[in-house]
Amino acid sequence: MRFSKLFIPTLRETPSEAESVSHILMLRAGYVRQLAAGLYIYLPLGLRVIEKINKILREEMNAIGAQEITMPVLHPAEVWQETGRWDAIGDEMFRLKDRTGRDMCLGMTHEEIITWLASKEIRSYRDLPQIWYQIQTKLRDEARPKSGVLRTREFLMKDSYSFDIDEDGLEKSYQFHADAYHKIFSRCGLKFYMVESDPGMMGGATAHEFMAPSPAGEDEVALCDKCGYAANVELALSIPFEIETKNWVFEEIHTPEKRTVQEVSRFLNLKPEYFIKSILVISNNGPVLALVRGDQGLHEKKLSKIIGEHRPAHKDEVKEILGIEAGFIGPMNHKIRVVSDPCLKQGIYVSGTNKPHYHAKGIKPGKDFDAEWHDIHMAKSGDSCPKCNAPLRIEKAIEVGNIFRLGTKYSIPLKANYLDENGREIPIIMGSYGIGPARIAAAAIEQNYDKDGIIWPKSIAPFDVEILPLNMKDKNTVDIVEKLYQDLTEKGIEVLMDDRDERAGIKFKDADLIGIPIHIILGEKNLKEGLVEIKDRRTRETVRVTIQEVSEKVTERI
């Protein structure tokens, strides 16, 4: 395509609302524009990238026998009420009424709809298995849209759903997806990990996420380079690093105005890992005291699995329930439920005494206090792998895809059953699998850019090559570029020709910003010698080749 005929509004300066790399570059390079918080317009270049990604998605989904369909974005409330999610999901769901007053919502995902379809259409075990997918808009009223296209209120999702007769079948469908996803993200040029994840409100047994490592990511993953253990820190297990057991005798110490582990640790010149951190939370069944080691964070989600929903106690509640102000709470002598991380079973510690301005050294778990022992700490770097004991690494990452084993969570309430060989009615075993094309695009940028702009992986770049005729006033240049453009285009190569009557500097700057992987530079002087340059956007390596061989050399690189 001709640059002069394409709408590519590049920006010299960074719009003030953008913070993350992908957001800044997508705006500056003219890929997207923002309509409102979490709502984006994809301009011609942006759409081309998304379409490239969608093409890869379709190819790989079709390859595992998945069939593309498309479902409405507007849903009647009834199906959502039948699965209970109409009430379970809060403000995140866009809700509305139609003209007759009927409750409706905008689809944030499509389990309900596809299961409704299955319940109507699937009769027999002979109809199974099935994998159905769509690439469709999802709407979620996010509490906080952020980082450009990474977290939006309206976005495209490739969502697929598998229907099987039993767990073995599900296992196969799940594996098909895991394999397809590996191919998809590899083809898109992403660095990624497949990690264990928390199924959350999707329900079901186990799940995995595909995570593209990047500082812009919202998630953290724990990784073991030795055995390959990989999990979202939401549920990652870890063995806390070991500490030497001190032979302290129980002793109370005056610690005036020293409340936090950090303060007391500095005051007593003892490392935080020799402390017991006591945190009071309020669950639906009353207050619970949670204990972790001083260097650890309390993992709210892990704790939720044990005591149910809870929230941190307010200051006055702490005083009321424990009779002591926060900062001097200790693990001893409580009538309420106490849950402690198992790493505290060993060793001798420092903690509060439940007396104002006093801490105690030499606290021995099991002897001085007792608790229910459950893993409630957050994995952190320095910890060891729960499987092989090698050091764990914690990395930030962007969630680009996920796969869930749903089981019968949706098929039972929506009565999606099939008849087996014996004529018995059995609920279909389901799986659900998602990928966000926009996140792939954003993650690709976050992982591939330099100070001048985007460096697209070849597979998802909006064009294969960009031709830069530096002087459009030179007739020779124009003749040659037109021929080259036609030649490459006829070979099926997607080329962007910067035919604007602009100065060379502007063309170079825009080309770097836009980030097409290969540039062909036609300079007047080189052309007189019958030469053109082929430049690699990533390495900036430039080779000069003859006009006759460009097209061949470029084809080799694509």
Next chain:
RNA sequence: CGGGGCGUAGCGCAGCCUGGUAGCGCACACGGUUCGGGACCGUGGUGUCGAAGGUUCAAAUCCUUUCGCCCCGACCA
């Protein structure tokens, strides 16, 4: 939802503290010189100062309310 920041020309920003009727750079239009890494000179157009209300002779500026956007946190199939 809690905390913080910001809304002035298409974009980036100054002016606000200490009220006097809006400015700079880029972009844009025209003319000229330039032409391999966001050129230079000249000329020119561009604003409900986010909105509403109030104080005042006078409000971009002070006060109140409200809306929007961004960031941190909470939340997040």
